[in-house]
Amino acid sequence: MNSYASEAPRPPLPPFSLETAMQKVRAAEDGWNTRDAQRVAMAYTADSRWRNRAEIFHGRAAIQAFLERKWAKELEYRLIKELWAVSGNRIAVRFAYEWRDDSGQWYRAYGNENWEFDAAGYMAVRHASINDLPIKPEERKFHWPQGRRPDDHPSLSELGL
Structure with missing residues (x-):
C-alpha cells in the first residue's frame, strides 16, 4: 500500500499498459515544460530517490531545489520525452531538450531515464543519464x-533524434 495514503492518486496507475x-510520459513532459519546480516536485513521492547526472538526492524538497537551480541556468528550456520500454510499475x-545559457550558447541535451512508481502513481525512483551538445541557433x-x-x-523519432 502507498505510504502516502492521504495524497490523491496520480493516474494513470501501475501496472502500466503501453x-x-x-x-504518463506525456504528463511528465508537460509538467517539466511548465518549469514550475514546485508543481513538478509533487509528481514524486515525498521520499523519492534521484540520480541526475552526477547528483544523488532524496525527497521533494531536494527535487524542487534541484529544478529551481536547473531552470535558472537552462533558459528557454523545451523538452520532448518518448517512451522506450514499460513493465509493471517501471517506465524507461x-x-x-534544448536550452541556452546566459551567454546565448544553445545546447541540446540527450538522455535516458528509468522510472519506478508507487501504487498511487507517484514516481519513487528516477535515474537519469544526460549529455549536453552545444548547437548553433x-x-x-x-x-x-x-x-x-x-x-x-x-516526436523525437520523427525528428531523427
Whole structure:
C-alpha cells in the first residue's frame, strides 16, 4: 500500500499498459515544460530517490531545489520525452531538450531515464543519464512557445533524434 495514503492518486496507475505508460510520459513532459519546480516536485513521492547526472538526492524538497537551480541556468528550456520500454510499475524513456545559457550558447541535451512508481502513481525512483551538445541557433529543432509541446509537433523519432 502507498505510504502516502492521504495524497490523491496520480493516474494513470501501475501496472502500466503501453497506452497508460505513454500517457504518463506525456504528463511528465508537460509538467517539466511548465518549469514550475514546485508543481513538478509533487509528481514524486515525498521520499523519492534521484540520480541526475552526477547528483544523488532524496525527497521533494531536494527535487524542487534541484529544478529551481536547473531552470535558472537552462533558459528557454523545451523538452520532448518518448517512451522506450514499460513493465509493471517501471517506465524507461529517452528524451532531448534544448536550452541556452546566459551567454546565448544553445545546447541540446540527450538522455535516458528509468522510472519506478508507487501504487498511487507517484514516481519513487528516477535515474537519469544526460549529455549536453552545444548547437548553433540554426540547428535548433524545438521552436514552440514556452510551455506544453503542441500535439502536432514532431516526436523525437520523427525528428531523427
